[in-house]
Amino acid sequence: MIHGEMELAAPLRWGMVGGGRGSQIGYIHRSAALRDANFQLVAGAFDIDPVAGRDFGVRLGVAPERCHDSYHALFEAEARRPDGIQAVSIATPNGTHFEICKAALEAGLHVVCEKPLCFTTAEALELQALAQARGRVLGVTYGYAGHQLIEEARARIAAGELGEIRIVQMQFAHGFHCAPAERESAATRWRVDPKMAGPSYVLGDIGTHPLYLSEVMLPGLEIDELLCSRQSFVPGRAPLEDNAFTIMKYTSGAVGYVWSCAVNAGSMHGQKIRVIGSRASLEWWDEQPNQLRLEVQGEPVRILERGMGYLDAAARAEDRIGGGHPEGLFEAWSNLYRRFALAMDATDRGDAARLASLRYPDVHAGVHGVRWVERCVQSADQGGVWVRWRD
Ligand code: NAD
Known part of the structure; x- marks a missing residue:
């Protein structure tokens, strides 16, 4: 604590x-x-x-x-x-x-x-x-990544509770830019300007967040190749994308998917990660960060709550208040x-x-995120082809 x-x-x-x-x-x-x-x-x-x-x-x-x-x-x-x-x-x-x-x-x-x-x-x-x-x-x-239930997911996956990892389903898909918010907001304007935002908008701005969560939860997982399709729905944003789908093949044989989107109308934040194994799945959603869903095939769904004694020690080490009291993004960043x-x-x-x-x-996480965006853009800009992760 x-x-x-x-x-x-x-x-x-x-x-x-x-x-x-x-x-x-x-x-x-x-x-x-x-x-x-x-x-x-x-x-x-x-x-x-x-x-x-x-x-x-x-x-x-x-x-x-x-x-x-x-x-x-x-x-x-x-x-x-x-x-x-x-x-x-x-x-x-x-x-x-x-x-x-x-x-x-x-x-x-x-x-x-x-x-x-x-x-x-x-x-x-x-x-x-x-x-x-x-x-x-x-x-x-x-x-x-400072939310403690990310540590719980990591511990349970490492203990083999999900079985063999097959699928990692990720998204960060909010709706705040489904209209041209850049007309009024300077902070949105630079995000859709390649000079200030770089080669991508949503891939780098939000897609890299759940990607990093997957690195924490699944430390051994290595991308082998990926395929990305990106598009811009609000006029004036191209060549930068306000929506992108990325499919990944991992060296282990598992597959992953990241939906990065700023035009998911009605969605407040929509950042989720679901790790699917041969026996069970875990799911975490940033709009309810004090809960982690554990779904074992054939059993009732379990909701694991932050701050409770049944959690792994690593998921309790950074509690700032007992279970039941909600902690949020400010606590995660403080951690x-x-x-x-x-x-x-x-x-x-x-x-x-x-x-x-x-x-x-x-810095390795920083390099990984930059490489991921670079590879996604390479794939998308060649029409959505598979590209190798390593050179
Ligand atoms: P913003 O446009 O709202 O604010 C940028 C700030 O930087 C302003 O105060 C501006 O005056 C200042 N600034 C710009 N150039 C400067 C310079 N050369 N020297 C000193 N100050 C300078 O942007 P923001 O939304 O706060 O985003 C800032 C960064 O944070 C971006 O890289 C963005 O991707 C990142 N971000 C991260 C998260 C996250 O969850 N980690 C969330 C939002 C933004």
Whole structure:
């Protein structure tokens, strides 16, 4: 159980790039990082507009001289201070991730970066090599993975409860962009602009989330080849897609499917993962994250509830309140940020055993997501052909 106590000798001095006032995702980064006292927000370049960024930073309690006009200025100024930042989170539009991440790692910082990590596998591998060479943590905010019942699914699958894994059915299919929301919303506009969104819209923006959940639940599963069809229903979004279907063949003989969609009219979020084995299936839905369905063939459906004693120890370790009280996305993100902090601290102390005991969406998860989007786009743009996962 987590009680919000600091678990490090001292909080990590932390900065942010992006996540300014009015941004969609900035607040949950701060809420998650600051909740357990493992990070302290001391600096930032919070906004593309320096005046707005400084004003916002000061309102967050950051000293005015540590609210910077750009990420370059932030990294340079902080590197000169004896009490400069040790870690930075990047919550800017996709098209900026690679350059900011690279600059942060070169400045010797631990990094938490928004997904997608970057646009190409080559760039992602460059960041991975840089993080390794500098001995820095590079985490990626696949935030749903912090929900504890994902750990329960992982444990039950590992114990063989489902039997042989045959099918992994995934979707992230919401309806919020079934009309041209980009006409009114700047945050939607950049998502359908290839310059800022990269080679895809929904594949990278949302499809990679359940994909990462499948990596956590099924650590041995390896994609062998995939086939993708993508299309855009709202005029003006092409060549980027607002809907995509991806079929995958795994090396084990199992198959998988991801439906990525922003035009699923009426759907609030629609992120689900269902793992189907030869004896039983497990299903988790992000709109009811405190429940996990276990369906054994020939038996009544069981709903496993977060916080209960019958769950695996790994699924109870990050409880913040007892079962019955709903926990949500903010708690899931806090769990991940806690793991990021522990990993950064273990890295700084050279504690390899501690580091090996921690699981979080790391640079490998970032590379995997980027490669998946790249392969999906390759397949779809050749008319929906099978493409090999590895070169
Ligand atoms: P947004 O457009 O709402 O906000 C972007 C913020 O970044 C703004 O404050 C903007 O001023 C600032 N910014 C832009 N360029 C900057 C720069 N060069 N330097 C400093 N600040 C800069 O975007 P958003 O919806 O919050 O998305 C941001 C990122 O978070 C994207 O990569 C998106 O894919 C990701 N995201 C992730 C999740 C998740 O569940 N992990 C959810 C939503 C968004």
